[in-house]
Amino acid sequence: MKYWPDEDEASVPAEEEADPVPPSDRMIRVLPEEFAFPAIPRNARMPDRYASVRRLEQPLRLHVPDFVESRIDLALQSCPHATDAVEAMANAERELMAWGTPGRMRPVLLVGPPGSGKSTVARLYHETMGHAVHKQNVAAMSDALSLMGTHQTYGDSKPSIVLEAMARTGMANICMIMDEVDKSPRECRNGTVQDALLQFLDLAEARTFRDVFLNVPVDVSHIRWVMTANSLEAIPAPLRSRCAVVHVPAPTVEHVPALAWNIVREIEVERNLQPGWFDLSTYELAQLQNVFAGDMRMLRRCVEIVLREQVRHWPRA
Structure with a gap:
């Protein structure tokens, strides 16, 4: 979603x-x-x-x-x-x-x-x-x-x-x-x-x-x-x-999907990628929610790990 x-x-x-x-x-x-x-x-x-x-x-x-x-x-x-x-x-x-x-x-x-x-x-x-x-x-x-x-x-x-x-x-x-x-x-x-x-x-x-x-x-x-x-x-x-x-309260687990997508879009901009270059599956979002402890900086690091794993499994030319 x-x-x-x-x-x-x-x-x-x-x-x-x-x-x-x-x-x-x-x-x-x-x-x-x-x-x-x-x-x-x-x-x-x-x-x-x-x-x-x-x-x-x-x-x-x-x-x-x-x-x-x-x-x-x-x-x-x-x-x-x-x-x-x-x-x-x-x-x-x-x-x-x-x-x-x-x-x-x-x-x-x-x-x-x-x-x-x-x-x-x-x-x-x-x-x-x-x-x-x-x-x-x-x-x-x-x-x-x-x-x-x-x-x-x-x-x-x-x-x-x-x-x-x-x-x-x-x-x-x-x-x-x-x-x-x-x-x-x-x-x-x-x-x-x-x-x-x-x-x-x-x-x-x-x-x-x-x-x-x-x-x-x-x-x-x-x-x-x-x-x-x-x-x-x-x-x-x-x-x-x-x-x-x-x-501004600390975000809770229910906010993770929206915040994770924001981070993904930010990373795409930072790396000059087209919007939608990365995707997050339902499983990946659930895992991010499982490890979330209310810290946005830590959430960013977790999203970066997920995206690195995606890149690692991309087919190579």
């Missing part, structure tokens, strides 16, 4: 068949009209310090998904253990249907045990909606400079990772997943990531975020922020108050 629609059954158009800029999308500027980047160095030996963000000089896409209810239903089927999380992220899309204009998604904080698939839920939802996604492991960020940008007097100065993600995707309302925000380092000479996030999550401040590298206000108010944490204990009150806090 498959939980992911076949190509000819899918209600959401295939991404490769979509126009580069869907008709429903709008174009907006995030930098001031009068701002212009310095000219690209003519000397090939001189690096272009602005290369990663030059795209911001042009208007960016403000993505507006179509077939909204079909996409929400598909996300709910893909994440059966995290329907509350999907519904929280879908509020902006429902505002779009009600008001006819793109709504700002309230920042979402997904809280749940390790291995419950919090960041996977956030990524799957936004990919289903057609939003570009950038995932950042907060535990690996030593301070706030990655978010704020670094001053050009530093030898290794660079813009904010947020601006780089917007420029790379050409989209103003990308999804930024800040994974393990509860593990943000506490003692930081240049400020903590948790503190730096506050201005991004406040609508008024986000409209005029001043990147330290560019030293110019940038409109980052359209970004869709999702944070994940194992516990609320290490999340300061100001950060919690800016978010819709949603608890």
Whole structure:
């Protein structure tokens, strides 16, 4: 029994068949009209310090998904253990249907045990909606400079990772997943990531975020922020108050078939295979359910073992 629609059954158009800029999308500027980047160095030996963000000089896409209810239903089927999380992220899309204009998604904080698939839920939802996604492991960020940008007097100065993600995707309302925000380092000479996030999550401040590298206000108010944490204990009150806090329980055995099919499709994408290249038999799904202990990472490893066994028994040319 498959939980992911076949190509000819899918209600959401295939991404490769979509126009580069869907008709429903709008174009907006995030930098001031009068701002212009310095000219690209003519000397090939001189690096272009602005290369990663030059795209911001042009208007960016403000993505507006179509077939909204079909996409929400598909996300709910893909994440059966995290329907509350999907519904929280879908509020902006429902505002779009009600008001006819793109709504700002309230920042979402997904809280749940390790291995419950919090960041996977956030990524799957936004990919289903057609939003570009950038995932950042907060535990690996030593301070706030990655978010704020670094001053050009530093030898290794660079813009904010947020601006780089917007420029790379050409989209103003990308999804930024800040994974393990509860593990943000506490003692930081240049400020903590948790503190730096506050201005991004406040609508008024986000409209005029001043990147330290560019030293110019940038409109980052359209970004869709999702944070994940194992516990609320290490999340300061100001950060919690800016978010819709949603608890994500560990998946149970009944959720394994849908989750296993998601993993199979992810592996096909990672290996540039056609959708439906792999299959899971009723027996294989039952075996996955037998060994499942509520951990999505372990489920992924088990699915990979099953697929490796399938490949091993393929006929050789």
